[in-house]
Amino acid sequence: MIYKQNQVTTTLSLQVVLWLKARRSHTVWAYPRSQNWWDTIVPDFTETQFIQNFRVSREAFDYISNEVKGVMVKINTNYRVSVPLKKRVAIALWKLATGCEYRTISHLFGVGLSTVFNCVQDFCNAVISVLLQKHIAIPDSTKLKDMATYFLKRWRVPQCVGAIDGSHIPIIAPEEYPRDFFNRKGWHSIVLQAVVDGKGMFWDICVGYAGSVHDARVLRQSYLWELLSDGELLGQNKMNISGVNVGYYLIGDPAYPIQSWLMKPFSDTGRLTPVQHTYNYRLSSARSVVETAFGRLKGRWRCLLKRNDCKLELCKKMTVTCCVLHNICEEYGDHFIEENINRLIHIQPPVQALPDHGEPEGADIRTALMNYFSEREE
Structure with missing residues (x-):
């Protein structure tokens, strides 16, 4: 009897298992x-x-x-x-x-x-x-020469191969060290440091430093600083300008330190000479290309415009990805649809000018460029 009961129970159990298995095989997963x-x-x-x-x-x-x-x-x-x-x-x-x-x-x-x-x-x-x-790579000697030629023809700035700037990407305050990401404008962000050529294409980016970090510090801690400080990449193919041998260089705003490979404007304390004003104007005109690039980047990829709801690490990856996609769009000549782009760009924290102390490195090159621009204004 017990045997029969066990046998019936086993048979019923087996039937139930087979029925459930058959039912699961026809179930839609999603x-x-x-x-x-x-x-x-x-x-x-x-x-x-x-x-x-x-x-x-x-x-x-x-x-x-x-x-x-x-x-x-x-x-x-x-x-x-x-x-x-x-x-x-x-x-x-x-x-x-x-x-x-x-x-x-x-x-x-x-x-x-x-x-x-x-x-x-x-x-x-x-x-x-x-x-x-x-799509984002350090240029070789041939590309550097082409970039310098482009800046010279378009903005009459010799030996320039790129414009550098930083842009803040809004994020949700991370769980760890949220105060570090609180920028001077009063919101949380990460910094995108980028170098663009004369056509607004990124050729170097550094993404992820906290929003409270000064642009100069971001630069000094980036790979770009290490790469350019030894003078090998941009020190080639020098040109005599106003009696000074000038290699290739980048241009940046007053937040950056002047170097032999990085030119910045003269600090405007209200006492600039006419030739210094001319120099600042030329640099500002050429440097507008990086501001335009950021505008097109954020105009296309709106995830960079408003506070990103993703985790910090994914926000960084999304920012890098958008920079790559920006270059691909520009390479393919994809039409950029402007929708009042000035209104769309998130208001950036004010530039913290980095003062020049004494006679900084690169001052002789800046003076040579100032004289070069002055001679061509006459």
């Missing part, structure tokens, strides 16, 4: 959502509409998707069908372009919240590992 917008609306976008929504042209979109394919592609499993590669790229671009909350993007693309987060995280990692070195 909650069904509408795919209508991506599947039926986006394919009919005009080129202008595509750029308005994803900030890149279809050609650039295809290039990016193909480049990150090896890192981002997902394989279908028995439990779910993976989101197609191009849709995953589009989800990430939408987040970067709009700064929308994950839930909004989830509803728009018909995917789960975790899928949106994973797409953004995976895309940023892929861009940094695959595309960063291809």
Whole structure:
């Protein structure tokens, strides 16, 4: 009797297990959502509409998707069908372009919240590992010569190969050391230090220092300072200017220290001479290219404009990714749609001028450039 009862119990248990297993095999893993917008609306976008929504042209979109394919592609499993590669790229671009909350993007693309987060995280990692070195790189001697020629022709500034500046990216106060990220304007941020060429393309970036850190300190702690201080990269191909041998150099605002490879304006204390005013004007005109680049960067990628709702490390990755995408857009000639860009740019903390003490390094070069500009104004 006991044997029979055990036998019946075992049989019933086996039947229940088989029934549950069969039922699970037909269960949909994900909650069904509408795919209508991506599947039926986006394919009919005009080129202008595509750029308005994803900030890149279809050609650039295809290039990016193909480049990150090896890192981002997902394989279908028995439990779910993976989101197609191009849709995953589009989800990430939408987040970067709009700064929308994950839930909004989830509803728009018909995917789960975790899928949106994973797409953004995976895309940023892929861009940094695959595309960063291809599109933001220290120039070689040939490119340096071309850059100097461009600055000379456009702004009549000789030997200049780039403009450097910093921009603050708004973030949510991190859990650790939040006061360090509180900038002089009264909000939390991380610093993006960038060098651009005459066309507004980034050729060096440094991302992630806390918003309270002075621009000069960011520069001194960056790889760029170490790279340029030995004089090998920018010390080549010198040109005699007003009796001084001048190598290549960058131009920056008063927040930076003057160096043989970094020119800055004369401090305006109300007693500048006419030739000093002329020098400052020339530098300011040429330096506007980096301000324009930041404007286009943030105009395309609005996640950099308003306070980012992501964790600090992801905010840094998103900033680097946006810089890479900026260069790709510029390389592909993607149309930049201006929407009152001056209104969009987040008000930046005021520049903290770094005074020159005594006769700083590079002062002779600045004087030579001042004389050069003065001679050509006459």
